[in-house]
Amino acid sequence: MSLSAFATLPDDARLWLLALAHPTEASVLAPEMDALLGHWHHKGVHYQGAWALLESRILAVAEPTLATQPSGCAIDGMLRGVRQLTARLGLTLEDPQAVLVRLGDGLHAIPRSDLPSRLSDGSLEDATPVLDLALLTVGDLRLGRLERPLAATWIRRKYRDQTPTICGS
Numbered sequence: 811m812s813l814s815a816f817a818t819l820p821d822d823a824r825l826w827l828l829a830l831a832h833p834t835e836a837s838v839l840a841p842e843m844d845a846l847l848g849h850w851h852h853k854g855v856h857y858q859g860a861w862a863l864l865e866s867r868i869l870a871v872a873e874p875t876l877a878t879q880p881s882g883c884a885i886d887g888m889l890r891g892v893r894q895l896t897a898r899l900g901l902t903l904e905d906p907q908a909v910l911v912r913l914g915d916g917l918h919a920i921p922r923s924d925l926p927s928r929l930s931d932g933s934l935e936d937a938t939p940v941l942d943l944a945l946l947t948v949g950d951l952r953l954g955r956l957e958r959p960l961a962a963t964w965i966r967r968k969y970r971d972q973t974p975t976i977c978g979s
Contacts, residue, residue, distance in 0.1 A: 815860045816951070819860060825946060827864075827944075827945060829903065829943060843869075846888070847860070847871070850884070855875075855884070857888075859871055877947065908920060908922065911960070
């Protein structure tokens, strides 16, 4: 996974990760993403965003000043721009609530509502790699925190570590 686009950014640079429904080439996104980030500004502030396509499916956008001087409007504008450009290119973004897992045949987006049945039938196990699209910083990405085994995620805590509570005892 090449993070060269983020080489000059500090570890605390703010990060956004969005999953594409199908693999694509970075060259398909490049002109549109470069233009979007090149013109990213809000209320007189020009943001210095960088982007990378990870694993042909995960669009990573980073920006250093928004970590310390957040602007919800600037972030919303960038995300709206990403949604618009992917639509123009005929690309689909995964539901942000879906869980991205690595199975034997590649990355899959699993709807949260399907997690209990997938855990019960064994198609998701404690060792299944889960990609954490909620990472907040480039440093987290550099440290390899994008992918963790299911057992080390909220999914394990929510669905596997539940013990029934008996009323009155």
